[in-house]
C-alpha cells in the first residue's frame with residue numbers, strides 16, 4: 328500500500344505573491360517524537376530493537392514492529408521479548424508493556440491505523456520507534472509524519488517526526504548499494520534512498536570488518552549523504568541519545584547548524600574531499616556518484632528579504648517542478664532531502680527542512696540561540712538526483728545576486 332503518492336501536489340507552502348514562511352514559535356511542543364528506523368535487509372534493525380526492548384535504559388519507548396507501508400501482516404519474525412507476568416503475551420496482545428518501561432506494539436493494521444491505535448495509549452510512552460521493512464523507502468513514511476496537512480488535524484497534532492535512522496550492514500552494505508537498481512522514477516534502489524533520506528546512519532556489524540573497510544564504508548555513506556551522522560555499532564549497541572531526541576526536522580538554529588556543520592566530527596580520521604571543500608567555503612557538487620545520487624552544498628551570504636523570497640521560489644521550482652526557474656524543460660532533478668540555515672539583514676534566521684517535495688522554510692523565534700554566536704554565513708545542502716553543475720551555478724547566482 329502506498330501511504331503517500333510521490334506525485335501528489337505538495338500542500339505545505341502555496342505559491343503566491345508572498346512566501347508563506349511559518350514561524351517556528353507556533354509549532355506545538357507537546358507532541359510525541361517519532362523515529363523511523365529503516366535499513367538494508369538483514370542489517371540489524373531487529374537486533375537494535377530487541378536491545379532497546381530488553382535493556383534497562385530509562386526511556387519509555389513505544390516500539391512498532393510492523394510491515395509498515397505494506398498490506399502484509401506483521402513481520403513473521405518475532406522479537407523474542409516477554410514480560411515477567413505473562414511470558415506469552417507477545418503472541419496474544421497487541422501491546423506488551425515491558426519491565427524496562429517500553430511498550431512493544433505489534434499492530435496488524437498498516438499505516439495510520441496502527442499509529443492511531445497506539446496513540447490511544449498516549450501517556451504510556453515518551454517516544455515512538457517505528458521499524459520499517461528492509462525494502463522500505465523512508466521518504467514517503469517520513470512525509471506522512473512531517474508537514475502533512477492530512478494528518479495535521481489528527482495524528483499530526485500528537486506526533487512530531489524526530490528523525491530517520493538507517494542501519495547499514497558494514498559487510499554487505501557497499502555491495503547492496505552498488506547492486507541496488509530498483510526501477511523507479513529516480514532510477515535508484517531502496518538502499519540508496521535509505522542512506523540519502525536518513526539523518527543518522529548506524530554502520531552495524533563492524534565487528535566483522537577491519538578498520539580500513541569500516542572507514543571506506545563511512546566515506547561512501549558520507550559522499551551519498553554528507554549531512555547524516557554516522558555511528559559504528561555492533562549488534563545495535565548505541566547510546567540512545569544518538570538516535571532519539573535528535574530533532575532532525577526542527578526549525579531551530581542550533582539543530583540546523585549542528586546538522587549542516589561538521590557531520591563527521593565523530594570520525595576525525597576521515598578527511599574526505601567534501602570536508603576540505605567545506606573548510607574553504609567552496610560550493611560544490613560531490614564528485615562521487617552512486618547511481619546518480621549526489622549532494623550539493625552551497626554557502627550563502629546574509630540575505631535581504633527579496634533574495635529569501637527568490638530562494639523560496641527556486642526551491643519550489645526545483646522540488647515541485649523538478650526544473651530550474653526560468654527553464655522550460657524538465658531537468659530531471661529530484662531532491663530527496665534538503666536542509667539549510669540562512670540569515671537575513673534584520674538578523675533573523677530561517678531554517679530550511681525538506682523531504683522530497685515537501686519543505687518548510689521557517690523563521691527561528693527571536694531571541695533563540697542569541698548567545699550562541701550565530702554565524703553570518705548560511706548554508707544549504709541538497710541530496711538527490713540531477714544536482715549537476717548547472718543546478719549549482721543557478722543557486723550560486725541566486726544567492727550572490
Ligand SMILES: Nc1nc2c(ncn2[C@@H]2O[C@H](COP(=O)(O)OP(=O)(O)OP(=O)(O)O)[C@@H](O)[C@H]2O)c(=O)[nH]1
Nearest residue numbers: 367368369370371372373374461531532561562563
Ligand atoms: N556479527 C554480527 N552480527 C549481527 C550484528 N547485528 C546483527 N547481527 C546478525 O545479523 C542477522 C540479521 O539481523 P537482524 O537484526 O535480523 O536484521 P534485520 O535488519 O532486522 O533484518 P530484516 O528484517 O530481514 O531486514 C542476525 O543473525 C543477527 O544476529 C552485528 O553487529 N554483528
